[in-house]
Amino acid sequence: ELKVEQNPLFLSMQEGKNYTIYCNYSTTSDRLYWYRQDPGKSLESLFVLLSNGAVKQEGRLMASLDTKARLSTLHITAAVHDLSATYFCAVLQTNFGNEKLTFGTGTRLTIIP
């Protein structure tokens, strides 16, 4: 059974600082996704990582994937308050047409002015 572990679960950081969220998964995967969720809102897709060594960047966020280590990272550069949210990684497994996403438990990020 696939397990997805994220850490840290909670992260409080000052504006302007850098930090990394880690996502480890236990078995071979087809794809890895990062989502953002604001309080009371839905999940917004941030990145889709398709293959080993994939790196995607959008603004102050950069995601990478190492399929050999079964590890993805979400790096935050020079954090700003607008990035406060809960971030989820999700691993996709396709099986006879099912596109099952297994989610990590999320990292609640709070950016302090």
Place this chain on the structure above:
Amino acid sequence: EAQVTQNPRYLITVTGKKLTVTCSQNMNHEYMSWYRQDPGLGLRQIYYSMNVEVTDKGDVPEGYKVSRKEKRNFPLILESPSPNQTSLYFCASSPGQGVEAPGQPQHFGDGTRLSIL
């Protein structure tokens, strides 16, 4: 605007009273799925559908039913709700993971918060 629409957004009801949460997508997506989100557990898949009239169980299907009579709609039915089904529910859709659209993310609705008393 491309979207997944869920209704209702909030519902408080009592044990045993049948309810339906509707989900509709306007993107002509083949694949649709239901998840529930609980604190400390992340999101877990309840049911999924690969196309019209094709549905199957996810990880936590007990106490739920679904149907897919039309491509755009995928309602979640709780025939006899119980308090352990109190949760935040999300519907999601995607075009499918075929070669034509590899890696497309699943699009999520805004969520339905259910409280079963």
